[in-house]
Amino acid sequence: MDRRSWFSMAQxxxxxLVLMALAIAIxxxxxxxxxxxxxxxxxxxxxxxxxxxxxxxxxxGAVTGVLANLIWGFxxxxxxxxxxxxxxxxxxxxxxxxxxxxxxxxxxxxxxLVWVIVGGFLTxxxxxxxxxxxxxxxxxxxxxxxxxxxxxxxxGITDNVFTATLLQGGVSDPTDKTITFIVTWAIxxxxxxxxxxxxxxxxxSV
Amino acid sequence: xxxxxxxxxxxxxxxxxxxxxxxxxxxxxGVLAPFVLPVAAIPALIVLxxxxxxxxxxxxxxxxxxxxAPMAVILPIVLINGFFYxxxxxxxxxxxPLALTREGLAFGLPIAGRVLAAFGVTVAxxxxxxxxxxxxxxxxxxxxxxxxxxxxxxxQAIPRMLDKAGRILEAQQARGLAAxxxxxxxxxxxxxxxxxMIIGSLIDVRERSLALESRGFSSGRARTAFRAVPxxxxxxxxxxxxxxxxxxxxxxxxxxxxxxxxx
Numbered sequence: 001m002d003r004r005s006w007f008s009m010a011q012x013x014x015x016x017l018v019l020m021a022l023a024i025a026i027x028x029x030x031x032x033x034x035x036x037x038x039x040x041x042x043x044x045x046x047x048x049x050x051x052x053x054x055x056x057x058x059x060x061g062a063v064t065g066v067l068a069n070l071i072w073g074f075x076x077x078x079x080x081x082x083x084x085x086x087x088x089x090x091x092x093x094x095x096x097x098x099x100x101x102x103x104x105x106x107x108x109x110x111x112x113l114v115w116v117i118v119g120g121f122l123t124x125x126x127x128x129x130x131x132x133x134x135x136x137x138x139x140x141x142x143x144x145x146x147x148x149x150x151x152x153x154x155x156g157i158t159d160n161v162f163t164a165t166l167l168q169g170g171v172s173d174p175t176d177k178t179i180t181f182i183v184t185w186a187i188x189x190x191x192x193x194x195x196x197x198x199x200x201x202x203x204x205s206v
Numbered sequence: 207x208x209x210x211x212x213x214x215x216x217x218x219x220x221x222x223x224x225x226x227x228x229x230x231x232x233x234x235x236g237v238l239a240p241f242v243l244p245v246a247a248i249p250a251l252i253v254l255x256x257x258x259x260x261x262x263x264x265x266x267x268x269x270x271x272x273x274x275a276p277m278a279v280i281l282p283i284v285l286i287n288g289f290f291y292x293x294x295x296x297x298x299x300x301x302x303p304l305a306l307t308r309e310g311l312a313f314g315l316p317i318a319g320r321v322l323a324a325f326g327v328t329v330a331x332x333x334x335x336x337x338x339x340x341x342x343x344x345x346x347x348x349x350x351x352x353x354x355x356x357x358x359x360x361x362q363a364i365p366r367m368l369d370k371a372g373r374i375l376e377a378q379q380a381r382g383l384a385a386x387x388x389x390x391x392x393x394x395x396x397x398x399x400x401x402x403m404i405i406g407s408l409i410d411v412r413e414r415s416l417a418l419e420s421r422g423f424s425s426g427r428a429r430t431a432f433r434a435v436p437x438x439x440x441x442x443x444x445x446x447x448x449x450x451x452x453x454x455x456x457x458x459x460x461x462x463x464x465x466x467x468x469x
Contacts, residue, residue: 044396071360
């Protein structure tokens, strides 16, 4: 695989830009619905980011992640999510790298799902490592979400606030990103080939 | 065609009239300052925020979003740190097994103050700035119009997408989907919600791309703007002030590391 293509501006075709806008809206609509209507203790607010990464490429995924976190405050009112734009960039980028490796291709069958789970888990581990310093320095470890319960539990186990924050991320993020990757994989299986291939990296998921 | 207004509320105060570019720079300062300046400056920053919001006539929606809404973040910060700070022993008062400690508050209160200050600034910004005016100004200053397109059409799509999510969920529930109950049941409710949303969006992309291309989206020629955003002399002064204030922040960091400024 050509690493230079990870940062290629050729990822930003017109269909990519249209998808990025819709993906940002999907992130926010799904994240909001899952957290407030279905009330799950996971975020699921990076499905659009992962989708762009897989279909358009790592750089497009990273940009989508950053924009989604910044735009969130512009529409639903400011939340604690904006500082995690850096994490979102890593998530979109990694999804793009995994997409380029073809792990979302239905040709792989059952083994494909194994790779999707591994990819989602690794992305979650990276997300946890990137998020912990942000959550610690900006919010002191608690961000007002369902994950605060976990932070409180871990504070009882460890004697260090930063470790408790890192442990909370270490539980929440790999779970969340693994589910996100599996859901994206399942949905992409149902997407027609002609729709996937209008995106720059689409043929890798065919 | 809905307009991309997002959280914007119409108004005629001085903050509404300020050009989005100096306003963006000032917001950047307002978000960074609570984290850079000494803890003692945080109350002053919060008061400054409220003074800005109220003098600009942002009124009740501003107060609700800048003071009430952040409580969902700030109360957990104060309470979880106050009661569950590892290794703390200086108990202020105890309720049963729970003890409010001095160390916990000393850690939590400055953080809560910083978050409140940063929240207030962003609320004042998003309630007083039209996203399309902001992006128009940024394009004039050299931002890619393609980036502006992504930002604005995302802001436009969000209310539609939220509405769509609600409708799909209701439709699936009408067909027997269980969206309440155990965590397992609720996790399984996610796929029937996401499937129609994402596949529908992906299929839309081709049509929208063709529509854009047939209107010269990729032509690369200079564009004319529908909305003109004026730059008045006061905006130029505000831009200079904001740049000076921003450049002062790294100086403060150096002085704090060197120990010239405490706290």
